[in-house]
Amino acid sequence: MPDQLLRTFTPWLLGLFGLATAVALLVAVHYLMQVRQSALSFLRERSRRKLRSSLAMTALFALLAAGTLLALRRLPEQSGYPDTADVTLTVPATPVRPVNSASMPRGTDRAPSATPPAGSSPTAPFIPTNTPTLTPSATFTPSVTPSITPTPSRTPTPSPTVPVLEAIYTPVTPYATPPADAWLGPLTVSAAMAANGVPSEESVEFQEGQRVLYVSFDYDDMLNGILWRYIWFKNGEFYAGGTRVWEWQNRGRTYFYLLPPGGFSAGWYDVQVLLEEDIVRSTRFVIRER
Numbered sequence: 034m035p036d037q038l039l040r041t042f043t044p045w046l047l048g049l050f051g052l053a054t055a056v057a058l059l060v061a062v063h064y065l066m067q068v069r070q071s072a073l074s075f076l077r078e079r080s081r082r083k084l085r086s087s088l089a090m091t092a093l094f095a096l097l098a099a100g101t102l103l104a105l106r107r108l109p110e111q112s113g114y115p116d117t118a119d120v121t122l123t124v125p126a127t128p129v130r131p132v133n134s135a136s137m138p139r140g141t142d143r144a145p146s147a148t149p150p151a152g153s154s155p156t157a158p159f160i161p162t163n164t165p166t167l168t169p170s171a172t173f174t175p176s177v178t179p180s181i182t183p184t185p186s187r188t189p190t191p192s193p194t195v196p197v198l199e200a201i202y203t204p205v206t207p208y209a210t211p212p213a214d215a216w217l218g219p220l221t222v223s224a225a226m227a228a229n230g231v232p233s234e235e236s237v238e239f240q241e242g243q244r245v246l247y248v249s250f251d252y253d254d255m256l257n258g259i260l261w262r263y264i265w266f267k268n269g270e271f272y273a274g275g276t277r278v279w280e281w282q283n284r285g286r287t288y289f290y291l292l293p294p295g296g297f298s299a300g301w302y303d304v305q306v307l308l309e310e311d312i313v314r315s316t317r318f319v320i321r322e323r
């Protein structure tokens with residue numbers, strides 16, 4: 034909420050300070066002309082004093098405008114989203130069909146094809162009304178190559194045991210089961226999300242205090258009504274998560290994100306996505322101490 038208020042009122046402050054700077058500068062030019070044109074010395078001296086005051090006001094308003102512009106640019110890119118954790122958003126995408134999907138087990142990587150199957154057409158998924166509509170992207174190609182591959186020896190890969198599933202349980206009622214060829218793409222962790230729904234600043238290593246992290250993935254052959262879960266672990270222990278009913282049609286690209294109070298603290302993190310109680314995707318990243 035504070036970011037939304039700042040993004041709403043900061044442009045007005047920027048315009049106000051810019052206008053004040055322009056007015057103060059015009060007044061300074063006026064007194065400069067009086068200094069040059071006054072024939073009497075006491076009039077010139079009075080004009081000089083007013084000129085100095087006008088220049089000081091011009092500098093002050095210019096500094097205020099520059100500070101406001103800097104504050105506006107440093108606001109989070111996704112400040113329009115609600116300031117709550119584990120909110121799932123989705124964007125439609127050109128259908129991405131796996132090759133030989135019926136013969137490949139769920140949770141494995143599949144080579145995408147840009148050609149949709151005959152007789153099928155993508156259906157626009159539900160977009161929450163309090164979020165902007167995002168432009169679809171046909172393919173996803175990470176623009177940043179992770180600099181390290183974390184391989185901690187003392188932190189085992191967690192599994193969604195019964196207590197963990199109970200911790201993220203919410204009273205939802207599924208009305209469909211996952212098809213045999215339901216497919217979720219690899220998970221990408223990023224610090225920002227571009228306007229077209231493609232992640233930016235993706236990595237496997239982030240700095241302590243990171244305010245928000247996004248987890249995005251492609252999906253295909255899904256059905257509305259499927260029970261799915263997302264779980265965040267920190268150092269092998271349950272950290273956050275939730276249980277939802279799928280509502281975003283059968284194919285496209287989606288993401289969820291986490292806003293922990295005070296930002297992410299140092300440690301190893303694992304993220305898992307489940308269909309019903311089966312892990313279909315997981316990824317790991319590290320938060321480094323400053």
